[in-house]
Amino acid sequence: MIDIDLPSEGIDYQVVSDDADGQSWLVEFIRGPYEGVRLKFSNIKINGITKQIQYTTSFEGTVDYDETLEYYISNVIQQIIAKAIVDKAVVFKEIGDGNE
Numbered sequence: 001m002i003d004i005d006l007p008s009e010g011i012d013y014q015v016v017s018d019d020a021d022g023q024s025w026l027v028e029f030i031r032g033p034y035e036g037v038r039l040k041f042s043n044i045k046i047n048g049i050t051k052q053i054q055y056t057t058s059f060e061g062t063v064d065y066d067e068t069l070e071y072y073i074s075n076v077i078q079q080i081i082a083k084a085i086v087d088k089a090v091v092f093k094e095i096g097d098g099n100e
Contacts, residue, residue, distance in 0.1 A: 006075050007032060009083070013076055025080055034072065037061035041077055045095070053077065 007013055007029075016026045016038065024042030029035055038060035045054040055077060063069060084090035 006079070007072060009079060015080060027076060027080070032072075034061075034063060034069065037063050039073060039076075041073075044077075044081065046081075053081075 009015065012031045013027050013029045016028045024040055027039045027041070029037050029039070039057060040060075041055045041057045043054075043056040046052075047054070053074070057073065059065075081090065
């Protein structure tokens with residue numbers, strides 16, 4: 001199901017490429033408030049207990065980082081991860097919390 005209130009791949013953004021090491025994605029925003037900005041995200045961690053996603057980002061282009069941008073990119077990242085899971089294009093590994 002498509003939620004028209006959320007950014008959509010191919011309409012609002014496109015996945016341009018991934019890094020040579022396969023550990024990150026490069027996304028270009030092609031429409032909307034961040035048009036022309038490229039976002040690279042990596043070091044993705046999903047906490048199954050708290051239901052939170054953590055990641056590292058870097059940008060190409062001028063953008064003011066605020067809560068609106070954070071919400072926007074978190075929706076994009078969730079969609080990309082969900083598609084990668086369906087396509088079996090992502091590998092998961094369990095990591096400790098550092099307290100073990």
